Amino acid sequence: MSKEERKEAAEEAAFSGQGPEESENFLPRGYSPREVEARWRERWERNRTFTPVAPAEGEPFSIVIPPPNVTGNLHIGHAFNLTVQDLLCRHARQMGRTVLWVPGEDHAGIATQNVVERRLAAEGKSRHDLGREAFIARVWRWKEEYGENIRAQIKAMGASVDWSRERFTMDEGLSRAVRRVFVRLHREGLIYRGDYIVNWCTRCHTALADDEVEYAELPGKIWNIRYPLEEGGFIGIATTRPETLPGDSAVAVHPEDERYLGLIGKKAVLPLLGRRLTILADSYVDRSFGSGALKVTPAHDRNDWELGLKHGLECIQVIDDNGRMKENAGVFAGLPKEEARKKVLEALEEAGLLEGEREHVHNVGHCYRCGEIIEPHVSTQWFVAVRPLAEKARAAVPAETRIYPDSWSRTYYNWMDNIRDWCISRQIWWGHRIPAWTCRGCGELIVEEEAPAACPRCRGKELEQDPDVLDTWFSSALWPFSTLGWPDSGGDLETFYPTSVLVTGFDIIFFWVARMMMMGLHFLGKAPFREVYIHALVRDAKGDKMSKSRGNVINPLEMIAKYGTDALRFTLTAFAAMGRDIRLSEERIEGYRHFVNKIWNAARFALMHLRDETGPCPEKAGEGDGGRGWSGENPEAGLESIPGTHHEWILHRLEETKRAVPAAIREYRFNDAAQELYKFVWSELCDWYLELIKPDMQAGGLPREQARRVLLAVLRETMLLLHPVMPFVTAEIWSALSGFAGGVSPDIALEPYPAARPACIRPACAGRMEMIQAVITALRTIRAELNIAPSRALRVLIRPADEDRAAVLEGHRSMLVRLARLEELRLERKGEAPRPAAEQVAAGNEIFVSLEGVVDLPAERARLDKELAKLEKERLLLQGKLENRNYVEKAPAELVERDRRRVAELGAAEEKLRGTRQGFMP
RNA sequence: GGGCAGUUAGCUCAGAUGGUAGAGCACCGCCUUCACACGGCGGGGGCCACAGGUUCAAGUCCUGUACUGCCCACCA
Numbered sequence: 001m002s003k004e005e006r007k008e009a010a011e012e013a014a015f016s017g018q019g020p021e022e023s024e025n026f027l028p029r030g031y032s033p034r035e036v037e038a039r040w041r042e043r044w045e046r047n048r049t050f051t052p053v054a055p056a057e058g059e060p061f062s063i064v065i066p067p068p069n070v071t072g073n074l075h076i077g078h079a080f081n082l083t084v085q086d087l088l089c090r091h092a093r094q095m096g097r098t099v100l101w102v103p104g105e106d107h108a109g110i111a112t113q114n115v116v117e118r119r120l121a122a123e124g125k126s127r128h129d130l131g132r133e134a135f136i137a138r139v140w141r142w143k144e145e146y147g148e149n150i151r152a153q154i155k156a157m158g159a160s161v162d163w164s165r166e167r168f169t170m171d172e173g174l175s176r177a178v179r180r181v182f183v184r185l186h187r188e189g190l191i192y193r194g195d196y197i198v199n200w201c202t203r204c205h206t207a208l209a210d211d212e213v214e215y216a217e218l219p220g221k222i223w224n225i226r227y228p229l230e231e232g233g234f235i236g237i238a239t240t241r242p243e244t245l246p247g248d249s250a251v252a253v254h255p256e257d258e259r260y261l262g263l264i265g266k267k268a269v270l271p272l273l274g275r276r277l278t279i280l281a282d283s284y285v286d287r288s289f290g291s292g293a294l295k296v297t298p299a300h301d302r303n304d305w306e307l308g309l310k311h312g313l314e315c316i317q318v319i320d321d322n323g324r325m326k327e328n329a330g331v332f333a334g335l336p337k338e339e340a341r342k343k344v345l346e347a348l349e350e351a352g353l354l355e356g357e358r359e360h361v362h363n364v365g366h367c368y369r370c371g372e373i374i375e376p377h378v379s380t381q382w383f384v385a386v387r388p389l390a391e392k393a394r395a396a397v398p399a400e401t402r403i404y405p406d407s408w409s410r411t412y413y414n415w416m417d418n419i420r421d422w423c424i425s426r427q428i429w430w431g432h433r434i435p436a437w438t439c440r441g442c443g444e445l446i447v448e449e450e451a452p453a454a455c456p457r458c459r460g461k462e463l464e465q466d467p468d469v470l471d472t473w474f475s476s477a478l479w480p481f482s483t484l485g486w487p488d489s490g491g492d493l494e495t496f497y498p499t500s501v502l503v504t505g506f507d508i509i510f511f512w513v514a515r516m517m518m519m520g521l522h523f524l525g526k527a528p529f530r531e532v533y534i535h536a537l538v539r540d541a542k543g544d545k546m547s548k549s550r551g552n553v554i555n556p557l558e559m560i561a562k563y564g565t566d567a568l569r570f571t572l573t574a575f576a577a578m579g580r581d582i583r584l585s586e587e588r589i590e591g592y593r594h595f596v597n598k599i600w601n602a603a604r605f606a607l608m609h610l611r612d613e614t615g616p617c618p619e620k621a622g623e624g625d626g627g628r629g630w631s632g633e634n635p636e637a638g639l640e641s642i643p644g645t646h647h648e649w650i651l652h653r654l655e656e657t658k659r660a661v662p663a664a665i666r667e668y669r670f671n672d673a674a675q676e677l678y679k680f681v682w683s684e685l686c687d688w689y690l691e692l693i694k695p696d697m698q699a700g701g702l703p704r705e706q707a708r709r710v711l712l713a714v715l716r717e718t719m720l721l722l723h724p725v726m727p728f729v730t731a732e733i734w735s736a737l738s739g740f741a742g743g744v745s746p747d748i749a750l751e752p753y754p755a756a757r758p759a760c761i762r763p764a765c766a767g768r769m770e771m772i773q774a775v776i777t778a779l780r781t782i783r784a785e786l787n788i789a790p791s792r793a794l795r796v797l798i799r800p801a802d803e804d805r806a807a808v809l810e811g812h813r814s815m816l817v818r819l820a821r822l823e824e825l826r827l828e829r830k831g832e833a834p835r836p837a838a839e840q841v842a843a844g845n846e847i848f849v850s851l852e853g854v855v856d857l858p859a860e861r862a863r864l865d866k867e868l869a870k871l872e873k874e875r876l877l878l879q880g881k882l883e884n885r886n887y888v889e890k891a892p893a894e895l896v897e898r899d900r901r902r903v904a905e906l907g908a909a910e911e912k913l914r915g916t917r918q919g920f921m922p
Numbered sequence: 923g924g925g926c927a928g929u930u931a932g933c934u935c936a937g938a939u940g941g942u943a944g945a946g947c948a949c950c951g952c953c954u955u956c957a958c959a960c961g962g963c964g965g966g967g968g969c970c971a972c973a974g975g976u977u978c979a980a981g982u983c984c985u986g987u988a989c990u991g992c993c994c995a996c997c998a
Contacts, residue, residue: 030960215996222998238998252998289997301998363996407926411993414925418994506993537992574946575935585934591946594960605957671936675945690957777964783952784964790953821955877942887978895941896978902942 027607027736031600033564037728041155049749050089050160052098061092062100062496064480065154065161066504066512070105070168071112071146074153076584077505077538079556082157083572083725084535084670085503089160090724091665092500094753100496102483103161105150107143107170109431109472110204114370116142116430132429139430156557158565158727160749165492167483169475170432177482178432178475179449181523186436186447190385191424193436193445197298197305198423200377201367202323206427207381213365213374220362224291224355225348227251230267230276235260236355238290240362241300242348243340246273246329247318250296252307255281257292271353272344273330280311299378317378337375382425382434382468389518390416393527396517400498400527404668408506408534415510422515424471431469438464477515480528502529505537533668535576538584559589566726567593573725574678576670595678596729599722602686603733606715609697610708610740639713640759645812646692647710649769651760653684654714658754661721677722685718688773695818712740717754768808771843772815778842779820782849785863786838793823794849797831801844809845836860839916840867841909848916864917868910875906 044050052060063085068078085101093099116139117127127135147168154161167174185191198207223242226234235251251268253260260279268277277295284307285294298308299317308315318329325332325340331347332340348354365374394416403409425434437446441460446452454461475482480499484492498520504513513532520528559568570592575584639651657680664673689711696707716737723730727749734748779796788794800806809816810827817825833839834850838860841847851860878899881887888896 027957029958240998286997291998294998296998303996303998362998411926414994509993571946583934585947587947588934590960594946594958597960598958601958601961603957608957667938669938672938675936678945686958687962691962694956780963781965785951787952790955790963874942881942881979884978890978891941899942 027600027604027733029604031564031597031729033566033596033728034561036732037156037158037565040728040731041158043747044160044749045155045163047747048162048164049747050099050101051162051164052100054098058097060098060100060496060500061089062102062499063089063501063503064102064483064499065104065159066502066508067104067106067167067169067476067479068150068154069108069111070143070150071115072108072150074150074157074556075538076556076559078153079157079559079568080535080538080572080575081503081505082154082159083569084533084576086157086159086569086727087573087665087670087724088501088503090727090749091662091753093160093749094720094724094751095662096752098495099160100165100492101159101161102165102167103151103154103159103163104167104479104483105147105169106472106476107168107431109426109428109469110206112139112143113428113430114204127429135429153557156560156565158569160727165483169472169479173485174475174478174482175432176449177478177486178470179435180487181478181519182435182470182474183447183449184523185384190388191382192385193380193382195378195380196383196423197302197376197378198381199365199374200321200379201370201372202321202375203370203372204367204428205321207377207379207423207425208367208374213367215363215365218362218364220360220364221357222290222360223345223348223357225271225295226353226355227268227271227277227295228353229263230269234353235263235268235279235293236291237293237295239295240360241297241341242344243325243332243337244297244300244318245271245295245344246325246332247297247299247316248275248277248295249298249308249313249316250311251277251279252282252285252294252296253279253292254285254287255283257285257287259292271351272347282307282310300376302376305376305378315378319375319377321377321379323375381423382436382466382470384422384424386419386422386518389522390419390514392521393514393517396521396527401517401529401532403532403534405534408509408532411506411509412514415514422471424474425466425468426471427468429469431472432475434466434468434470436466438466440464473511473515476512477519478523480516480520481524486523497524497528498526499529501531501533503533503535506534507537509534559586563589563593564596564728566596566729569727570595570674570725573670574674576668576674595682596726598682598686599726599729600733602681602690603715603736605690606711607736609693609704610712610737639710640757642706642710644696644706645765645769645772645808646689646815647706648760648762648765650685650689650714651710651757652762652766653680654717655757655761657721658717658756662753665724674725677725681718681722685714689714691819692815695814712737719748720751720754723748723751771805771808771845772812774843775809775845775847776816776819778840778847779816779822779849782838782840782847782863783821786849786851786859788849790821793821795824795834795852796820796822796850797826797828797833797837797848799829799831799846799848800827801846803829805843805845833916837916838863839913841905841912844905846909846912861917864913868913868917871906871910871913875903875910878903878906 065085066081068074089099089101113127116135119142120126120130120138130138151166182191199213200206201208220240222238222240225237225239225242225245227237228234237251239245248270253264255264260281263279264281266279268279269275270277280296284303285292296304296307296313298304298313298315300319305315307313316328318326319337320326323337325335325337327333329335329340332343335343345354366372367374394413397403397409397412398406403412435447435449437448437452438444439446439455439458439460440462441455442458444455444457446456446463451465452463455463478486480502481493481497484497486493502513502516516528520526556568567589571584571589574588574592642648657676660676661673664670664676693707693711696703716734719730719734719737723734731748734751735746738746775798779794782788783790783794798809800809806827806829813825813827816822833848834852836851836857837848838851839846839848851857882896882899882903
């Protein structure tokens with residue numbers, strides 16, 4: 001049977017549940033995440049496991065979920081985000097804190113509206129065919145229909161959120177909060193309405209905030225155009241947008257530009273239209289770019305708008321909100337702007353005013369929702385004057401809120417320092433309608449939380465509500481307190497605000513984090529989070545940012561289906577230290593699925609041995625109805641006094657891991673936590689400890705009882721350590737183990753973090769174990785490199801380095817014999833080496849493996865040469881160091897001493913090996 | 923233009939307070955050892971981008987260079 005065939009056969013057996021062990025054990029042979037996860041999800045939900053009960057003493061722990069788009073799909077970024085939050089929540093629960101994790105969804109104004117509009121378009125209709133009310137009703141239906149989708153996906157990740165507190169940005173409570181905030185800011189003069197040049201999407205037909213515009217470099221052209229001067233001659237102007245020419249209201253040059261000094265204050269004539277344009281001076285103009293003269297079009301360029309304000313220029317709109325030329329564009333009226341560009345150029349050409357063109361790459365803004373090129377557009381919009389809010393928000397970091405990693409603080413400050421007023425009105429229908437009404441009678445503007453019955457000034461009844469809705473981020477900005485009940489006080493708001501930590505990607509630091517800080521501080525007087533953890537952004541295969549609407553999302557559900565949620569979560573956790581740019585590879589998830597399976601099988605092994613044929617055993621996995629002790633005694637008591645280096649060692653390592661993991665989590669070093677766990681479980685518990693107790697298990701009697709007690713304790717606590725990262729497999733195993741541990745809770749999610757056992761911290765013992773491991777590894781290496789069949793037992797002489805080591809090795813004779821497969825082991829400090837023999841030095845001990853009957857002299861000679869070279873290289877390196885007087889004098893004495901000992905050891909080892917090699921010469 | 927990251931094994935990436943380089947996958951050899959072939963044991967593979975500097979000692983600190991990526995601003 002080939003390797004492949006065997007693999008297939010094994011998979012088949014596991015899949016069909018027909019594995020050879022099936023009837024012998026109560027955990028199936030292979031871990032099948034699908035079934036286990038469904039069962040625990042259902043159970044946690046049914047039992048409301050994650051609804052916090054009355055706050056215990058001590059500080060509660062709370063997180064509000066970054067709300068995903070209600071009709072969106074979970075992408076890998078969400079999966080990562082959720083994993084981190086869930087890890088923190090589950091860990092905090094273990095630490096005894098009252099934990100609230102609030103779930104919810106965002107109405108995602110433009111994105112959701114776009115989706116529904118696309119649907120309509122497929123039916124050949126537009127939103128205008130339905131009318132506002134019917135359209136909104138349709139979006140709500142869509143939301144009801146598809147909202148369950150994202151909810152199920154959050155559940156699939158194992159997120160321990162409290163579903164009884166789920167919120168939606170458009171639900172009644174949150175909408176009330178939105179109106180309250182709007183009205184209050186308006187009364188405080190921090191919300192105002194005005195004309196402004198905004199980023200306009202001619203397709204979405206709405207204004208966009210600056211950070212909703214995405215820039216992309218596109219090849220374009222710069223045209224040089226001659227503007228005739230009133231007094232004769234020309235002035236050369238460079239432009240990338242000739243179609244805006246009809247909207248020019250001035251020409252600008254640099255005040256110190258010698259070429260144009262004489263022209264300042266004079267007039268130029270606008271080509272094709274003949275309007276007189278003042279030539280003004282402003283230091284904004286870059287003398288070195290183009291001709292150094294600039295046409296000023298306040299209505300269609302951000303910078304020109306600023307210039308226009310400064311110099312009191314006329315603002316002439318020539319492109320309408322659909323991207324077509326208006327009537328005042330003369331002969332170009334009615335043309336789409338792209339057409340107009342061609343026509344303008346043709347006309348200039350004809351008039352002999354086009355001097356030339358050249359290639360030019362420039363950054364063009366695009367709508368982050370639909371990708372359409374953004375048109376600067378002057379219109380009446382609502383704004384938040386954010387300066388006063390931003391000052392407070394800036395000062396709160398790091399005093400009130402610490403940002404991790406700290407480097408992001410700088411980005412945060414930078415943004416706060418350069419902040420511009422926030423345009424919050426959007427010309428769409430899906431969202432929070434702006435609570436402002438205009439009186440038809442007297443024109444009074446009324447801003448109220450609820451629709452007023454009549455105009456307070458003229459008593460008129462004809463009031464018209466502002467048609468616009470608020471930027472989605474406006475309601476998002478209130479999320480940390482609106483979800484906790486604000487504007488009502490008390491309750492959750494009192495208990496859980498400020499929240500403990502916000503977990504989010506850096507891509508929405510400005511959109512969201514900064515604004516939550518501003519609103520939280522302004523309305524509650526406290527920053528909304530004590531800490532902000534900024535994690536890496538998961539990008540798609542090409543390294544592009546994934547976004548809700550761009551459609552380049554990767555579906556983690558596929559990964560879950562293939563490898564299980566725990567494998568995905570562990571992978572993401574192991575990734576979580578990289579500052580940025582995560583590109584998730586499927587192979588890696590697959591690799592960690594092996595880890596999950598390894599854990600599962602370690603548990604199967606334990607259960608097999610824990611089953612005491614003289615005592616009770618649980619009936620079934622997953623139900624854990626045992627409740628009876630497995631051998632009468634409290635299995636946890638007196639672990640530290642169980643003799644046996646292997647027991648002491650694993651308990652010692654367990655204690656170290658128990659300390660290291662929370663330390664890493666506290667500092668958001670999730671990858672370190674994952675690595676620590678991985679190494680402990682696989683390389684130590686499975687590779688060594690489980691092998692070491694097999695003889696104990698076979699021996700029966702007291703050794704077996706002792707091994708079982710240690711194994712049970714270690715495995716249970718290991719499950720607790722793993723649980724925040726891998727909730728499902730640990731819950732299942734915990735439940736299966738619970739029958740052996742004296743009637744404890746079968747739900748690991750409610751278990752406290754294991755208490756430290758100071759008596760089990762024994763570094764000296766760990767050192768002994770490591771020495772034995774080194775000897776065993778040396779023996780295995782000899783076997784492997786000399787191609788000695790695994791079935792062949794070895795005859796070995798070990799010359800221990802000293803009496804201490806001799807005693808330790810003697811004390812673990814059976815361990816050595818078993819794990820290195822020996823048939824004879826002599827431990828003699830002066831023992832005579834067998835000839836021929838393979839030799840190796842491990843931890844100072846000289847090891848000889850008799851090669852009688854397995855002679856492969858050339859192989860052994862080659863091996864010895866390799867070994868010698870390795871030793872010599874290391875020795876020379878260290879000797880070089882020690883010959884350096886500076887090193888010897890300045891480095892810590894213990895380090896120098898260590899190196900000296902090592903050199904001596906190496907020298908001795910080399911000498912021994914050389915001696916042996918002599919014997920191998922042909 | 924300004925700022926910030928990254929550059930470590932074939933690939934994807936870890937390497938906190940400076941002390942002889944690690945993981946996963948891939949690769950090579952042996953093994954159907956009674957938890958696991960999603961496994962076991964062993965192995966090969968890296969002058970840690972480059973150039974200087976600080977230090978007894980630098981992947982790790984400093985300066986500069988070269989690529990790559992991101993963020994912010996934007997030049998008509």
